[in-house]
Amino acid sequence: MSRKITKNVRQAFFYRGVFNMKVTKVKRRRVTFSLKAPFAKKVSLMADFNQWDEARHPMKKTAKETWKKTVVVPPGKYEYKFLVDEKWQQDPTNEMVCQNRFGTLNNVIIVKPAKTRQ
Numbered sequence: 001m002s003r004k005i006t007k008n009v010r011q012a013f014f015y016r017g018v019f020n021m022k023v024t025k026v027k028r029r030r031v032t033f034s035l036k037a038p039f040a041k042k043v044s045l046m047a048d049f050n051q052w053d054e055a056r057h058p059m060k061k062t063a064k065e066t067w068k069k070t071v072v073v074p075p076g077k078y079e080y081k082f083l084v085d086e087k088w089q090q091d092p093t094n095e096m097v098c099q100n101r102f103g104t105l106n107n108v109i110i111v112k113p114a115k116t117r118q
Helices: none
Strands: 002-006 009-014 017-022 029-036 043-047 066-073 076-084 087-089 097-099 105-111
Touching: 029 076, 029 105, 043 066, 066 076
Parallel strands: none
Antiparallel strands: 002 009, 009 017, 029 066, 043 076, 076 087, 076 105, 097 105
16 A cells, blocks of 8 residues: 655555545644642643653642643543642542543543634
């Protein structure tokens, strides 16, 4: 199978014919997560969009004792939690939750697509 990529069009050639598929870029959205944890020494944003990897999104402490992290993700539904000094913590400002495979709760965030200009 050979492939030829042109601007916004991917053509894949198969042994029985040609398959054309239009490629569109998904607009990623900026999302800021925050957690008030004045006595914490280390906070990480843990989520399915970062494969629950502690090192991928460490949060920074602001002057107001709040930890923040801004990420850029495609539209979709995501599960997340905070890892505060090696202990899991839910987001107290977000009531949307779902049960995870360990029987505890994760927070849920829905990132909507950007509005298109007309």
